[in-house]
Amino acid sequence: MKKTATLTEFLRTPKDVIAMVENGTVRITRRDAADLVMMRAGDLEFLEEGIGLASRIMRSALAAKGSMADGLKDTFAWVALFSAGERAQFAAEMDRLVWSAAELGAYQALLDEFRRWEGTAEAYAEGMPRGTGDDLTWLDESVNVERP
Incomplete structure (x- = not known):
């Protein structure tokens, strides 16, 4: 965990602390209780x-x-x-x-x-043949195909 915020900071500026979560897990420190961890689901x-x-x-x-x-x-x-x-x-x-x-x-x-x-x-x-890949043709651009 690289980021830390206090519970007070979180209560005063929740948007700022939540924005920190975009860069990783945030530890929310509390004086009288165990720390909390905030992360994206x-x-x-x-x-x-x-x-x-x-x-x-x-x-x-x-x-x-x-x-x-x-x-x-x-x-x-x-x-x-x-x-x-x-x-x-x-x-x-x-x-x-x-x-x-x-x-x-x-x-x-x-x-x-x-x-x-x-x-x-x-x-x-699904039946793909085994091989060295020599028989495959690599495309320069992606092509949309329908599922069989």
Whole structure:
């Protein structure tokens, strides 16, 4: 938490203190009671999602006697759609990110990487062919397409 305001400041100039929340969490200090924390609901939901994912991943690795690859395969059924090499790469990425995310309380990189892998599994489930990507054509501009 980088910003702090007193309860008196909040009561006198609520708009100013609330504006501080746009830049992160704000601690509201009080003389005779525990401090309060003010943050955007979306930031709290994101934090809860990150903590939840990190907890699931760590529990899965511990339940698999420290094997991240086995734990992930047992916890997330869609991991079975990956090749052995992809499973190993996914496990290595999660192992690299989960411990630092939990220690630092910063979950953006973990969530982003997890979602990329989950998206790849969804694409495989929908029938996307596996390959090196050499058969893909990259567009310079985005194109709107209708859903099938």
